[in-house]
Amino acid sequence: MLVGLPPNPAPTIRTSCQLRWGRPKDLDDARDVLAVQGIDSLDLEQIRTWCHRLSRDAALETVMAEVKRVIEKP
Numbered sequence: 784m785l786v787g788l789p790p791n792p793a794p795t796i797r798t799s800c801q802l803r804w805g806r807p808k809d810l811d812d813a814r815d816v817l818a819v820q821g822i823d824s825l826d827l828e829q830i831r832t833w834c835h836r837l838s839r840d841a842a843l844e845t846v847m848a849e850v851k852r853v854i855e856k857p
Contacts, residue, residue: 795826799833802842810846817850 794816801813817825834843 792826794820794824795829798825799830802830802834802839802846803837805839805842810842813842814846814849817846818853822847822850 798813798816801809801816830843831840834840
């Protein structure tokens, strides 16, 4: 990331949309975005807000658990 520039919102928006759609391929894509971009580099509060509004909290938690399991794997 370039110093002084705001983070790119596209991955956050894309992840929120994929979780909303909820098809298996979309959930895989959301997981991949979170894994590649890094959970800490995205606006997780914004993603959580939209998932809550769309009743997709469970999908987000499932995807995040998968990402954490893969990242923490020895």
